[in-house]
Amino acid sequence: MQSLLRLRSGMLLLVMLLLAACAEGRGPEGQYPSECIDRADNDVDGLFDCEDPDCAVAPDCIAVGDDDDSSDDGGASGDDDSAEDGVLECEPCPGSFEIGTLAEFDDILACESISGHLRIASLDATVPQIPSLPCLTQVGGPLEVSDNDTLVSLGGFHELTQVEGDLRLFMNPLLEDVSSLENLVEVGGSLAIDYQDSLTQVDGFSSLVSVGEVLHIYANESIENFDGFSSLSSVGGRVAIGSNNALTNVDGLESLLFVGGSLQLDENASLVQIDGLSNLVSVGDDAVGLGPLAHDEVPGSVSVSNNWLLETLDGLESLATVVGFLRCSSNPALYSIDGLANLMSVGGDLTVSDNGMLCQSDAESVLNSVVVGGQSDVAGNSGNCD
Secondary structure, eight states, X not given: OHHHHHHHHHHHHHHHHHHHHHHHTSOOTTSSTTGGGSSSOTTOSSOOGGGSGGGTTSGGGSEESOOOOGGGOOSTTOOOOSTTTTEEOOEEEOSOEEEOSTGGGGGGTTEEEESSOEEEEOOOTXXXXXXXXXXXXXXXXXXXXXXXXXXXXXXXXXXXXXXXSOEEEEOOTTOOBOGGGTTOOEESSOEEEEOOTTOOOXXXXXXXXXXXXXXXXXXXXXXXXXXXXXXXXXXXXXXXXXXXTTOOXXXXXXXXXXXXXXXXXXXXXXXXXXXXXXXXXXXXXXXXXXXXXXXXXXXXXXEEEOOTTOOBOTTOTTOOEESSOEEEEOOTTOOBOGGGTTOOEESSXXXXXXXXXXXXXXXXXXXXXOEESSOEEEEOOBOOOO
16 A cells, blocks of 8 residues: 555656646747637646736737826827736727738737738748737728748637728638638628638638628638628629539528629539529629629629539529620539529520530520520530430
């Protein structure tokens, strides 16, 4: 029994020595982003997160507001966001900001709005998450987050409600969490989500109602659905959804009513159905406003092509008129275009061709009464008609 007690005491002493060694070998709590809100005692001193004095001036632990204590106010602006009182006074920030290091986030910590652009690019490996920006509600120009090789989470944008310019998420290969954009209601320019290899969900856009120009979602290897766009009702320019190899459906777009430019659903290798577009009533409606055109874009056109697993066009039943051209071609698994049964007119060319499972006579029957302003090419559909 005594030997067992000595063994247990020895093991306890060893654990305590190992903990002490770990604490001695690392810096204070808050040395790395989000340590002050991770519910862990990172410096092993018995204090957690904002309770640790080391986190006193961390963005996640600073109160937002003015304590009106003039004794610690500094600068001509009269704000009192100094480390001494731990209170952050939010204010508008003129100009634009380029952020490339963790320290540079301090430049926008008290910004309630930014009049110009905000670009966060090429962050180093010590910044896996954008730190808390407790004041920022508006960006007057473009907001770009791009070329960040180790960025995993947008983290700090929980208060952001409006981006008046473009919002671009581009080539952040490890980005998997955009949930901090949950309060974003409006993007005045274009919303582009491109080359995000690890992003599987767009749940952070659940409050987004309108995109003023283009919705561009391209070459994202892991996005499976658009459930996060459940509030989006209008896009002023084109909607371009292409080369998203894991995308199986567009169900999150049920609230989308108007597209001001064109609708492009091309080269999505796993797309099976587009039922999520069932409430779309207008493509190319001038009342929405037309965003900038791509070099080969015809306003008001619809293209659904080269989607290898797409089976039907169910979801387009509300479309009665296509202002530009309509193209549905090279969809090998497509066997039904009954979703176009309510289509009355196409202003440009009508092309329904080379869909391997589509019966040619069925296609002709569905489109027989459509008035076509350009050329009509319904051919090469080689599916079984039995």
